[in-house]
Amino acid sequence: MDSITTAASVVAAGLAVGLGAIGPGIGQGSAAQGAVEGIARQPEAEGKIRGTLLLSFAFMESLTIYGLVVALVLLFANPFAG
């Protein structure tokens, strides 16, 4: 792998993780805030709120995982490496 490909892969891996984590981070924070407020206001619905929060987190965090996988593939199993 030549130096330009290596440098581009490292930069792309960092961008993939960094930019991919911004949106899910904001979304998870606001979702957790809403869930904790909901549990505090309505403690009898805690199970349903936690379940919905778990499903939402799983869907949101998959976006981070996609970026993470792209970054790891670029770093450890780069298809552009000659």
Added chain:
Amino acid sequence: MIDSPGLCRELRCLVCKTTSHYHSETPIGGIFVASETVENCSSHDPLLDIDSSDSSSEVKSDEYLELQFRVFRLAILLTIFAVGIAGFFWGTQASASLLVGALSGIFYFRLLARGVGRLGTSSKIVGKVQLLVPVLLVLVSSRFPQLDLIPALLGFLLYKPALIIQFLLMP
């Protein structure tokens, strides 16, 4: 010397009596409200009872655990089905990679569920430890020649159809 629970009880009774007097002066429904508030003052209030909230929290945690078990059961069924299909069409190496990926996906979901379960009680944030699971999966898949990367990643994402099905089946 008045102890603090006794003082609180006296204060609550005073508030109840004041409220009942206030409501009894209202022209409509005053008698009903007054009798209700006096009864609340003399009887045991379940909203302020800590013991009754313990039993309800057990019910809530049971509901949350039941949701987790349903997702796990569905994910395991999907894993068995997908591993069988992959072994039939693409061979044992692809099915082994898919199995490893699916098991790591279930483990990731278990860690995520534990983090969500702790949220608000013993932790204020959801931990990020579960994100180490796909990292380790990619590292192991790239290091060991017995495992393929693409089937392992597809197997890791097998918990997502289980979640979608569970989300659609939720009342």
